[in-house]
Every structure is written in C-alpha cells, then in structure tokens.
C-alpha cells in the first residue's frame with residue numbers, strides 16, 4: 244500500500260507539471276493571436292446617450308462611408324435588426340465598424356468570420372476587419388434581446 248501511494252504521487256506530480264505547462268502554451272498562443280491578428284478584438288469607443296442614439300449623429304444616419312482608402316461603418320443594432328440593413332464593402336479593404344444599440348444588448352456575430360462583439364446600449368463598440376472573400380455574410384444577434392431575437396439578422400455584402 245505504501246508503495247502504491249508513492250507511484251500515484253509520482254504520476255500525479257507529472258500530470259500537474261504537464262497541465263501547468265499546457266496552460267502556459269495556451270497563454271502563449273493567446274498572446275501571439277492578440278499581438279499578430281487581433282484585428283477583430285472589439286474596443287470601447289466611448290459612451291453615448293441611449294435616448295438620443297436614433298436622433299443624433301453619427302448613428303441617426305447609419306451608413307458605410309469611404310474615408311481615404313478605407314471604409315467606416317456606423318451601425319445600429321436594434322430590436323430587431325441592423326441599420327443599415329445592408330452593409331456594402333469591397334474585398335481586401337479595411338472596414339472600421341462603430342456599433343451601438345438604441346435599446347437593449349445585442350450581438351453582432353458575422354458568420355464565417357471571427358467578428359463577434361457584444362453591443363451594449365450606451366457604449367460604442369469599435370472593431371476593424373478586412374474581408375478576404377467576396378460574398379454575402381449574415382450578421383446574427385447572439386445575445387438574447389427579446390421576443391424577436393431569433394429573427395434578428397443583418398447582411399454584409401462584400402464585392403470583388
């Protein structure tokens with residue numbers, strides 16, 4: 244019995260070292276991703292008054308505009324849809340999204356990409372992305388927002 248305990252302890256030590264080493268590997272991989280390809284990590288871009296989102300610039304006029312050689316999109320995620328209803332951009336061109344909500348919390352998951360920020364009323368979410376493939380991408384709300392949640396979709400058209 245005494246000997247068994249020793250054997251178990253020795254293996255257990257090995258497993259703990261292996262487990263901790265794996266956690267360090269994962270932290271390393273996460274750090275690499277953040278430093279090298281963290282473009283879709285959303286950032287806070289300031290606060291906004293929820294009551295006037297629909298009536299004051301820039302979100303009163305949801306749009307995609309060309310600034311220099313890039314796109315800037317001002318997006319409203321509302322119950323239950325997205326404005327503009329169709330975001331049109333070109334392949335290979337950087338798009339900076341500014342997204343907010345005039346009502347409750349929403350999601351902005353763009354299928355086929357790693358764009359997946361949470362949209363919080365009162366906060367402006369900013370993220371950047373370069374679409375590498377032309378096509379139609381669906382935006383999905385993946386934060387529960389009420390009775391229309393399951394039907395809340397948007398559209399991004401990426402042209403050649």
Ligand SMILES: [Cu+2]
Nearest residue numbers: 349384388395
């Ligand atoms: Cu929603």
